[in-house]
Amino acid sequence: MIPIDDEILNQYIDGELEPSKLNEVMEQLKSSEADRKRLNYLQIVHRELGKIKSSETSSGFTELVMSKLEKKFKVRKEDKFFILSISSIFLILCLGIIIYLFINIISDPAISSSVLQKVDFYIAYFTKFNEDIKEILSPKNISIAGSIISFGLLTLIYFIYEEHKFGKRKLGNN
Amino acid sequence: MKNLSDLEIIDSVKRGNHSDYSLLVNRYKNKAFSLLVRMLKNQMEAEEVLQDCFVKAYNSLNNFKQQSKFSTWFYRIVYNTALTRLSIKKRQVENEMASIDDLYFLESDYNPEATEQKDTSKFVQTMIEKLPANYAAVVNMFYLDEMSCEEISEAMQTSVSNVKVMLHRSRNLLRDILVKNNYAEEIL
Known part of the structure; x- marks a missing residue:
C-alpha cells in the first residue's frame, strides 16, 4: 500500500x-x-x-490591428522619404562645391590644355585642389565652415526630431 | 491562403505582403484574448493589450528565429506584456505570484447561492477567471491552447516542473472548491 x-x-x-x-x-x-x-x-x-471556451474579441479587431500597422508603415515611409530628401540636398551641395572647384581649376590660364602638359595639368589640378582645401581649412575659414556645418547639422537634427515627434503623435492618435 | 502554416505566412509578410499578417491575427486573436482576459480580468484592457501584442510581434518578426512554434513565441509576448501591465497597475501583484496557501481566498470568493442552477462548466469558468494571473495563464494554455508543459514553460520563461506545479495546484484548488460546493457529488 x-x-x-x-x-x-x-x-x-x-x-x-x-x-x-x-x-x-x-x-x-x-x-x-x-x-x-x-x-x-x-x-x-x-x-x-477541457471544456473551457475561448473568449472572442470585438468584431473589427483584425482590421483595427491592421490599420494600426498600416499607419506605422506610412510613418516609416515618410521618415525614409524625409531622410532621403535631406541626404539628397546634402549630396547635391557637396557635388556643387566640387564642380565649382573643378571649374575654377580648369579656367585657370596657367594650366595649358596641350597634350604634353597633361601630366602637369593633373599635378596642377591636385596641387590647386590641395591648396583650396588648405585654404578652406585655414584657421579663419574653418570657424566659418564649422559654423555652417553645425548650423546645417542642428537644422537637420531639429527636423528629424520634429518628424519623429509628429510620427509618434500620429501613431498615438490612432 | 487560409491553409498556410504560420511559418509560410511569416515568410510572406517578411517578403513584403504585409496584409498576410491579418491571417495570423485572425488565427490567434481569440485564444490570446482568452489568456489576457483571464490574466487581466478585464475585457477592454485585454483587447487593448492584445492590439499592442500584435503590433509588438509584427515589429519583432525578424527576431523570430523559428526555433520554436510561432504560437509559443507569440504567447511569450502576450504573457510578458500582461505581466508588465499588471505590474504597472500594481494590481495585487503579491497575490498574483502568491503561494498556494494564498489561493484559498478563492474559496470564499464564490457564492453558490448567486447561481440559480448548478452548472459545473460555468462554475469552473468563473473560478478560472478568479485564479491568479500566472495560474490562469497555465490553465488557459494547457487546456484551451492544448500546449504541452514544455511549450508553456518556454512561453512563460519558467521551468517545466514549475508549470506542472502550477497546473496541479490549480486543479487541486478547483476540485476542493467544487467539492465544497457539492458540484462534484451531483456529477458523480
Missing part, C-alpha cells in the same frame, strides 16, 4: 506515472474508496477544464 497524494493523482491523470508506479497506484485505487473518490473529483475538474 502506498499513500496516494494529490501529486500522484495529477500525474496519473496526465499519464506521467512510470509503469511500475502506475500498477501500484491502480492497485491502491481498487482497494481504497476514498482515493478513488479523490481521483474522480480531480478527473471531473480535468474534464471540465
Whole structure:
C-alpha cells in the first residue's frame, strides 16, 4: 500500500506515472474508496477544464490591428522619404562645391590644355585642389565652415526630431 | 491562403505582403484574448493589450528565429506584456505570484447561492477567471491552447516542473472548491 497524494493523482491523470508506479497506484485505487473518490473529483475538474471556451474579441479587431500597422508603415515611409530628401540636398551641395572647384581649376590660364602638359595639368589640378582645401581649412575659414556645418547639422537634427515627434503623435492618435 | 502554416505566412509578410499578417491575427486573436482576459480580468484592457501584442510581434518578426512554434513565441509576448501591465497597475501583484496557501481566498470568493442552477462548466469558468494571473495563464494554455508543459514553460520563461506545479495546484484548488460546493457529488 502506498499513500496516494494529490501529486500522484495529477500525474496519473496526465499519464506521467512510470509503469511500475502506475500498477501500484491502480492497485491502491481498487482497494481504497476514498482515493478513488479523490481521483474522480480531480478527473471531473480535468474534464471540465477541457471544456473551457475561448473568449472572442470585438468584431473589427483584425482590421483595427491592421490599420494600426498600416499607419506605422506610412510613418516609416515618410521618415525614409524625409531622410532621403535631406541626404539628397546634402549630396547635391557637396557635388556643387566640387564642380565649382573643378571649374575654377580648369579656367585657370596657367594650366595649358596641350597634350604634353597633361601630366602637369593633373599635378596642377591636385596641387590647386590641395591648396583650396588648405585654404578652406585655414584657421579663419574653418570657424566659418564649422559654423555652417553645425548650423546645417542642428537644422537637420531639429527636423528629424520634429518628424519623429509628429510620427509618434500620429501613431498615438490612432 | 487560409491553409498556410504560420511559418509560410511569416515568410510572406517578411517578403513584403504585409496584409498576410491579418491571417495570423485572425488565427490567434481569440485564444490570446482568452489568456489576457483571464490574466487581466478585464475585457477592454485585454483587447487593448492584445492590439499592442500584435503590433509588438509584427515589429519583432525578424527576431523570430523559428526555433520554436510561432504560437509559443507569440504567447511569450502576450504573457510578458500582461505581466508588465499588471505590474504597472500594481494590481495585487503579491497575490498574483502568491503561494498556494494564498489561493484559498478563492474559496470564499464564490457564492453558490448567486447561481440559480448548478452548472459545473460555468462554475469552473468563473473560478478560472478568479485564479491568479500566472495560474490562469497555465490553465488557459494547457487546456484551451492544448500546449504541452514544455511549450508553456518556454512561453512563460519558467521551468517545466514549475508549470506542472502550477497546473496541479490549480486543479487541486478547483476540485476542493467544487467539492465544497457539492458540484462534484451531483456529477458523480
